[in-house]
Amino acid sequence: MKIRRIPIALRLFLTVLLTTLLITTVSLGVLHVNMQRNFSKYVADVEMQKLDLVIQNLAEVYAVYHDWGNAIQAQILQIEGEAAPDDYDRLSRWWLRRQYDIALQQRYFQEHTLANVNSSVVEPEPGKRQANAEELRWLELNLPSQFQPFEGLVFPLSANQNAFRPDRKNEGHQNTTESSGKKQFISMPDRLGLSSRLSLYDAQRQFVVGEPAETQISFRPIMVGEKIVGYLGLKPVLDQEDALSINFFSKQTRYLLLAYALSILASLIAALLLATYFKKPIQRLLNGTRELTKGHYQHQVKVNRNDELGDLSTELNHLAVILDQHETSRRQWVADTSHELKTPLAVLQAQIEAMQDGIRKATPEHLAAMMHQVNNLKKLTQDLSDLAQAEAMQLKCYFSSIDPWQVIEQEIESFKPKFEQAQLDLIVSGEGTQLQLDIDRFKQIMLNLLSNSIRYTEAGGQVHIHTSQSATEWTVYVDDSPFGLSDEQLARLGERFYRADDSRTRATGGTGLGLALSVKIAKALGGELSFAHSPLGGLRCKLSFPKIKS
Structure with a gap:
C-alpha cells in the first residue's frame, strides 16, 4: 500500500x-x-466614581454618630408626629436612597451655580439647560442636609402626600417655604438608577442597609481620617441573563x-x-542532491541565505567538491594501478614469448630476471593490499612493548651494504625507549624510509639517522642530502603513486606507494609521519610515537 x-x-x-x-x-x-x-x-466601577459626594456625606454622618445603626435611628427620630407601625422599617430601607438624593441635589446645585457664574465669561454648551436665578434661589432655600435627610416629612408617612414638589417653578410653594421657614422635601429623578442598587456595609463588610445583592458588587471604602468605617456597595447594572x-x-x-x-x-x-x-x-537543495546522485559532482547549489538552509547549501557544495576530488583520485588510482601492473607484466610477457620462439633460452640468468619482475608484481600487489586495508582502517596490527631504536639498528645493519653500494655516508646516533608498537609494521615503515633515502640521495651524499624525545613522545629523524624537493613536491609526498623523480624511481624499482603506505601505517600505530626540508639539503622524514603512560 x-x-x-x-x-x-x-x-x-x-x-x-x-x-x-x-x-x-x-x-x-x-x-x-x-x-x-x-x-x-x-x-x-465606572458608575461608582459618580458617588464621591455620597461617600463624603456618609463619612461626615459617621463622624457624628460613630455607628451606622445609631445614625439611621437618630435621623429617623428627627421627624415630628406619631409614626405608623411600618414607618420606621420603610424609612430604614429608604435612608440610603435618601442620602443619594441629597448628594444628587447638592451636586446639581453646585454645577448649575458654577455654570451661571461662568456663563458671563464662557458661552454655555448648546442644548444644555441652564437653571435660572429664581430656580437656584429656591433650590438653595430647600437644599437638604445629610444630617437631616427626612426634613420636610411628618409622621405618619401617609400624611406627606403634598410634601413632594412636582414642579420647581411653583411660586406658591416657594412663598410657603419663605413664610414658614421650613424646607420643602424634594425628590430628584434618578436617571441612572443608582439609588435602587446601593447598599451600605460596615467595616467588616457586614450588610447594614440598602439593596443586598447575591451577584458581585463593586465596593468603595468610606473613611474617617485614616480609618475605614464602612463600604458603599453598588450592584452591577448589567446582568448576564x-x-x-x-x-x-x-x-x-x-x-x-x-x-x-x-x-x-x-x-x-x-x-x-x-x-x-x-x-x-529546499527545492534547490533537493535538485542539488539529485545531481550528486547522478555523478555530476561539479554542480553547485546557489542559496543566498544567512540561516540553516544557507549553511546546508554551503556544506552540500563542499561535499560536491570533496566527491569530485575523490572521483578524480579514484580514476587516477585506477590509471596508476593499471600502469604499474602493465610494466612488469609486459616484461614477463616479452621474456616468455622470446623463450617460446627460441630467441632466448631458459638460462638461470633469464629466469632470475623473470623472478625479479614477479617479485616486483608481488610487492606492488602487497603494497596495494596493505594501503587499501589501512585506508579502510582494517590493517591488522599486533602490539607489544618494544625498543624502537634496537629495531632501527638492526635494519640499518642489514642496509649497510646497500648504503656502501650507493656510496652514501651513514651517520647514526640515537637512544631508545619502550613503546607499544607492531614490530613488523614498524620495520615496514623504516624499510620504506631507508630505501627512499638510498633511492633519492646522490652518490657521495650523506644520510643522518637520529632521535629525540620528550616526556610524552619519542621521535626518529631520517635526514638526507640532495636530491632536494621543491615545496610543491614536498606537499604531495605521501600520495599514492606519486614520485618526485619518476624516471629515477622506475630505474630503481620504486612503485610510488612506499611513503603513502608508511603514512597510513604510522597513523594505524598511533603515531605520525611527516615530511620537511632537511638541514642536509634533501628530505627530512619525521616519525613520532607517544610514549607508554606509566
Whole structure:
C-alpha cells in the first residue's frame, strides 16, 4: 500500500495555520468569557466614581454618630408626629436612597451655580439647560442636609402626600417655604438608577442597609481620617441573563467572529508566504542532491541565505567538491594501478614469448630476471593490499612493548651494504625507549624510509639517522642530502603513486606507494609521519610515537 506523501511546504503551511488558529481561538475565547464575566463589574466601577459626594456625606454622618445603626435611628427620630407601625422599617430601607438624593441635589446645585457664574465669561454648551436665578434661589432655600435627610416629612408617612414638589417653578410653594421657614422635601429623578442598587456595609463588610445583592458588587471604602468605617456597595447594572446584556454580548460575539475570520485570513496569507519562502531553497537543495546522485559532482547549489538552509547549501557544495576530488583520485588510482601492473607484466610477457620462439633460452640468468619482475608484481600487489586495508582502517596490527631504536639498528645493519653500494655516508646516533608498537609494521615503515633515502640521495651524499624525545613522545629523524624537493613536491609526498623523480624511481624499482603506505601505517600505530626540508639539503622524514603512560 502506497502511503500518500505530504510535501514539507504543505506541512509547514498547515503547522503555521493551525498554530495561528489555535492561538486566535483561545485568545478570543478567553477575551469573550472574561468580558462576559467582568464587564458588568467594570461598568459598576465606572458608575461608582459618580458617588464621591455620597461617600463624603456618609463619612461626615459617621463622624457624628460613630455607628451606622445609631445614625439611621437618630435621623429617623428627627421627624415630628406619631409614626405608623411600618414607618420606621420603610424609612430604614429608604435612608440610603435618601442620602443619594441629597448628594444628587447638592451636586446639581453646585454645577448649575458654577455654570451661571461662568456663563458671563464662557458661552454655555448648546442644548444644555441652564437653571435660572429664581430656580437656584429656591433650590438653595430647600437644599437638604445629610444630617437631616427626612426634613420636610411628618409622621405618619401617609400624611406627606403634598410634601413632594412636582414642579420647581411653583411660586406658591416657594412663598410657603419663605413664610414658614421650613424646607420643602424634594425628590430628584434618578436617571441612572443608582439609588435602587446601593447598599451600605460596615467595616467588616457586614450588610447594614440598602439593596443586598447575591451577584458581585463593586465596593468603595468610606473613611474617617485614616480609618475605614464602612463600604458603599453598588450592584452591577448589567446582568448576564437580562435581555440588554444578551443583546450586548451577542453584538460582541459578532465582532469577535469577525476578528476570528480576519485572523484566519491573515494567518493563511502569512503561512502561504512563509511556505513559499522555505520551499524554493529546499527545492534547490533537493535538485542539488539529485545531481550528486547522478555523478555530476561539479554542480553547485546557489542559496543566498544567512540561516540553516544557507549553511546546508554551503556544506552540500563542499561535499560536491570533496566527491569530485575523490572521483578524480579514484580514476587516477585506477590509471596508476593499471600502469604499474602493465610494466612488469609486459616484461614477463616479452621474456616468455622470446623463450617460446627460441630467441632466448631458459638460462638461470633469464629466469632470475623473470623472478625479479614477479617479485616486483608481488610487492606492488602487497603494497596495494596493505594501503587499501589501512585506508579502510582494517590493517591488522599486533602490539607489544618494544625498543624502537634496537629495531632501527638492526635494519640499518642489514642496509649497510646497500648504503656502501650507493656510496652514501651513514651517520647514526640515537637512544631508545619502550613503546607499544607492531614490530613488523614498524620495520615496514623504516624499510620504506631507508630505501627512499638510498633511492633519492646522490652518490657521495650523506644520510643522518637520529632521535629525540620528550616526556610524552619519542621521535626518529631520517635526514638526507640532495636530491632536494621543491615545496610543491614536498606537499604531495605521501600520495599514492606519486614520485618526485619518476624516471629515477622506475630505474630503481620504486612503485610510488612506499611513503603513502608508511603514512597510513604510522597513523594505524598511533603515531605520525611527516615530511620537511632537511638541514642536509634533501628530505627530512619525521616519525613520532607517544610514549607508554606509566
